[in-house]
Each structure stands twice: as structure tokens, then as C-alpha cells.
Amino acid sequence: MKKVNISFDLFVFESLTALPVGNQKLLKMAIKSRENAYAPYSKFKVGAAVLLENGEVVLGNNQENASYPSGLCAERVAIFQAGAIYPGVKIKTIAISATSEKYELDRPAGPCGNCRQSIAEYEQKQQSPIAIIMMGSVGEIYKTNSIADILPLGFEASYLK
Template structure:
């Protein structure tokens, strides 16, 4: 038996003023998108902003439904919109911002498992990393260089065929 440790680097910023101008703008777009989220049940609003290689920014926010599985997370709304409207265009980064109308969200909320799986597929398909910027209402901001960082040992298409 062998024991293997898997880890990654995470940049932690005290506030948005420490971010690069591009990262700050992308996070602000995610915060703006968050405000239009439809979250009447959880009261937990999430916004996402995706930066494409052509400079286009695509936004999304969570869309809940009384039939809970019918809703969709902000990250997938934004990435699926990008894939549908800008097919083949590389995704450079995604910023995600969360808030709640019932309590302060003082730490960044990372993507759920479904979103991680959806995002890693885009990263694997384009063969280049997608950086992730995570923010909340207040508190620190996290940045990772790649989706692979937050989803090690990811499931991918290689498990589905011999090719």
C-alpha cells in the first residue's frame, strides 16, 4: 500500500482591491448577477461570471424551483450559456459570488459537486485551465488556478470508452 496526499495552492485576498483589474471586474459582474438570482426557497443567491478568451463576459445566477431538482446553479447557467452561444471559445476564468438574505455569508462558497463536474468537463475539453475566483458579501476572496485543483481525481470521458 502507498499513501498519497493531494493538495493545491489557494490564493487568499483580503478584499477585492487586491485583485488584478480583470479579476476585480469579473467578480463585480458575478456580484451584479447574484442580485438577480431567483432564490425564494433557500434565500441563498449566487452569481457567476465567465470570462471567455475573446473578452466576452457571460453571467448566470441560480434559478430555484419549488420542485428542487428542477432548479439550476449559477455556475452551470453561465457556462452552459457560454457553450451554447460561443461554441469552441475557451473559458479563461469564472468568478462566483454568494449571499443570503437570512444571514451574512462571510466566506466564499465553492461550487457544488454537480457544478464542479460540469466545469471540469469544459476545462478538459478545451485542454486549458479555468481559474476560479470565489467571493462573498464580505470577507476574503479565494482564487484557484484550475478546476482540477478543487476536483482532483475527476471523472471524465476516458472512463466511458477505450479511446
């Protein structure tokens, strides 16, 4: 047996203003997008802003349904929309902002497992990393250089040969 340590770099910013200007703008768009989330059941609103290689930004927010599995997370709404409108254009960065109507979310909320897998599919398809920026309503902001950082040993197409 051998032991393997898997690690990654997580960049932590104290506030929105500590981010580079381009990332600040993208995160502000995610914050604005989360205001339009449809979350009558969980009261947990998420907004996402996807920056494409061509400079376009595609927005998404979570859309719930009384039959919980029928809803969609903000990240998947945004990346699927980007793939539909701009096929073949690489995704550079996804900014995610979450908040709750029930309490103050004082830490970043990372993408759920389904969203991580969906983002990983796009990252593998385009053969280049997608940076992820995450924040709650207040507090620190996290940034990773790739979805692979927070989804090590992810499932991918090569297993389906």
C-alpha cells in the same frame, strides 16, 4: 500500500481591491448578476461571470424551483450559456459570488459537486485550465488556477471508452 498526498495552491485575497483589476471587474459582474438570482426558497443567491478567451463575459445566476432538483446553479447557467452562444471558445475564468438573505456570508462558497463536474467537463474539452474566483458577501476571496484543484480525481470522458 502507498500514501499519496494531493494538494493545490489556494490564493487568498483580503478584499476585492486586493485582486488584479481584471479579476475585480469580473467579480463585480458576478456580484451584480447575483442580484437577479431567483432564490425564493433558499434565500441563497449566487452570481457567476464567465470570462471567455475572446474577451466576452457571460453571466449566470441561480434559478430555483419548488421541485429543488429542477433548479440550476449560477455556475452551470453561465457555462452552459457560454457553450451555447460561443461554441468552441475557451473559458479562462469563472468568478462566483454568493450571499444569503438570512445571514451575512463571511466566506467564499465554492461550486457544488454538480457544478464542479460541469466545469471540469469544459476544462477537459478545451484542454486548458479554468481559474475559479470565489467570494461570499464579505470577507476573503479565494482563487484557484483550475477546477481540478478543488475536484481532484474527477470523473472524465476517458472512463467511458
